Amino acid sequence: MIKKPDFLKVGDKVAIIAPARKLPPETLEKAVEVFRQWGLEVVFGKHLSGDFHQFAGTDLDRTEDLQNMLDNREIKAIICARGGYGVLRIIDHLCWDGLRKYPKWIIGFSDITVLLSHIHNATRLQTLHGPMPYSFFHNDLTPETI
Numbered sequence: 479m480i481k482k483p484d485f486l487k488v489g490d491k492v493a494i495i496a497p498a499r500k501l502p503p504e505t506l507e508k509a510v511e512v513f514r515q516w517g518l519e520v521v522f523g524k525h526l527s528g529d530f531h532q533f534a535g536t537d538l539d540r541t542e543d544l545q546n547m548l549d550n551r552e553i554k555a556i557i558c559a560r561g562g563y564g565v566l567r568i569i570d571h572l573c574w575d576g577l578r579k580y581p582k583w584i585i586g587f588s589d590i591t592v593l594l595s596h597i598h599n600a601t602r603l604q605t606l607h608g609p610m611p612y613s614f615f616h617n618d619l620t621p622e623t624i
Contacts, residue, residue, distance in 0.1 A: 482604045483554070483581040488517030490554040493547040494611060495523035496534030498589045499562025501612055503527050506559060509611030513557075523547065526559065533564050541568040544593075549576030554583070560612030561588025569593065574600045586610050 486492070492513060494506060503526075510520050523543035528535025535543070547556045569592055577584075578601050584594060585606040594605040 480598075480602050480604055481581060483583050486516075486518060486554055486583070489519065491519045491521050491552050492555040492557055493521045493523060493550070493553045494526060494557050494559050495540075495543045495547055496526050496528070496559040497540045497544050497568060497593065498534065498558070498564035499532055499560055500527075500529050500534040501560050505615040506611045507615075509557075509614040512614065521547075521553065532562070534559070537564075537567050537571075540564065541571045544568070545572055545576075548572070548574070548582075549580070551580040553580075556582060556584050558584075558586030558590045558593070558610050560610050561586060561590050563589055565589050565592045569596055572596075577601055577603065 513520050525535035525539035525543045528539050530536045534540060547553050574597070577597065581603055583606055584597055585608050586593065587607050587610065591607065594607060597603055597605050
């Protein structure tokens, strides 16, 4: 049976991490503003602004950010900042025990689909194939259209 994390509510903490390609910090501003308008508390991954070749940090940095958020009981959703290439390089180093213990929404698309598929197979937990903060910056997304 597929399990569904609790719906987000005002005051919940959501994490933004970058498990794939790097991105300029200003590309997050619009999304963060929308999440805060919804009453969510935004937490940033330690290596969110990392820069290692085309990636948002080394494989170890990106794995650490994702694993820390998967294991954090206070985080109710993990929103991947952008796709690109990179998740495939870290996927086999992740442990799903924390996510099983503290179910949360994982949101993204593109390269993040690798992560969503692995989570589905490993935990039977629903995920969301949906817009990422990088998409807010490059598209005319509003709180009503998300």
